[in-house]
Amino acid sequence: MAKLISIVTPCFNESENIEELYRRIVGVMEKLPHYEYEHICIDNASTDDTVPKLRAIAAADPRVKVIINARNFGHIRSPYHALLQTKGDATVLLASDLQDPPEMIEEFIRKWEEGYKTVLAVKPESQESALMFFVRKAYYRLITRISEVPLVQNATGAGLFDRAVIDILRQLQDPYPYFRGLLCEIGFPIATVPFNQPRRTRGITKNNFYTLYDIAMLGITNHSKLPLRLMTMAGFGVSLLSLFTALVYLVAKLIFWDSFQVGVAPLLIGIFFFGAVQTFFIGLLGEYIGSIHTKVRNMPLVIERERINFQPASAAKPSYLSVPAAGEETGMA
Structure with a gap:
């Protein structure tokens, strides 16, 4: 029986990128015919036409599953919730802004086939502003020095995670996790896939001073005394x-x-x-x-407003902090 790869892409106002992202993921998975896959898009209450585009894609392709949040639950909780909803033998996490190229999926799976349960994308180089890249590298060096466990420097958060890793994350019940740190605390050997992160070509970044500060302080408070x-x-x-x-x-x-x-x-x-x-x-x-x-x-990671192309709620595999909205489960095919 073919193994299942779950691909998770968090979305917020990515109308200009979501269709290309879908096409590129389809193109990559067509090169891996010995794997089945599901593509889970979790929308964090977009205010543009991202959701209508996701509905159209899901209507044409049942492998695409959509979670629509009741409101914007932030850049940390929403992706993590989607990871816990996967059922694949391995789960891939990619940003939907195309700065994590979907073509890396092949390399992720290759490392997984070699026996690694965790594979992380790292960016020793980036086409973002030189100042921002310097600040990020300085932070990664700092957090690595003061952390109680060795952390992977320059990791973007994108990567592949074996089902065993996802099962452990479900048991941790962390309502506001520093994801990259959790992966290192679990302790499985981590493979890295270096890439030159491209500059965003369409849309605007959702990161600002507050979100970057939030991630930085989360890494320090969660992993260092x-x-x-x-x-x-x-x-x-x-x-x-x-x-x-x-x-x-x-x-x-x-x-x-x-x-x-x-x-x-x-x-x-x-x-x-x-x-x-x-x-x-x-x-x-x-x-x-x-x-x-x-x-x-101990608040829920997110509250879901709607699900598309998932199995009925009564048969769904339970997971921590999953709150299905009654009467809003749909099964578009």
Whole structure:
């Protein structure tokens, strides 16, 4: 019996790319006739005509399955939810903006056939802006150094994951995961597929400062306690420095009682410096508390408004945080 490959492509306002993405995936899978496949598109409440195009594609091709979210649940939760809905022997995750070329699927499957349960796309080179690429590489180096487990540098999140990996992810029940970190924590050997990431040619990027900051802080708070320990050590070090400075000023004043003047400038500089350090540490501590708050709320990854081309809800394979909308399951073929 032919093995099944599940291909997941998260979508949000990708009307200009979704049809080409579908055609290129079909072209790749036609070169792999010994595999069957399903293509799951999860739409994060697009405001353009992405959903009508997905409906048309699904109506013509039953291998295409569509999940339409009730609202925009963010760039972390929506793709992860779609991964948990797959039923393939292996699952491929690709961005729908074509910056993860679908042609990499062949290389992913080749590595999987060699025995790797996790295959990740990495971009040692990119056609994005030089400044942004530098910032990303610097972050990857930082998170690799402070993480409690070795992370794969320059991984985009695209890749292939064996059914065993997906089953473990279902058991973890993480409502807001740092996906690349989770894959490394699982511990299976990871194969990498390097590629030169192309520049986006159509549409606009959905990443902004907030989304990039969110991912960056998620990676730190989920996979490292080092910042918390640095706070403790820094507080101890600053207290010793303050004590030493106070003793120096006391001795100087006792020796040069009439001529030694402290002045206002050192006091102001000290107040602003220690205030800035405290604010920074409180903010970092707040990130950890926010991460804990997100997890203890245990909210669903997404709420689905509609499914297309999936099997009936009563026969569907249950998975964590899957909330089918009653009466909205459709079976277009």
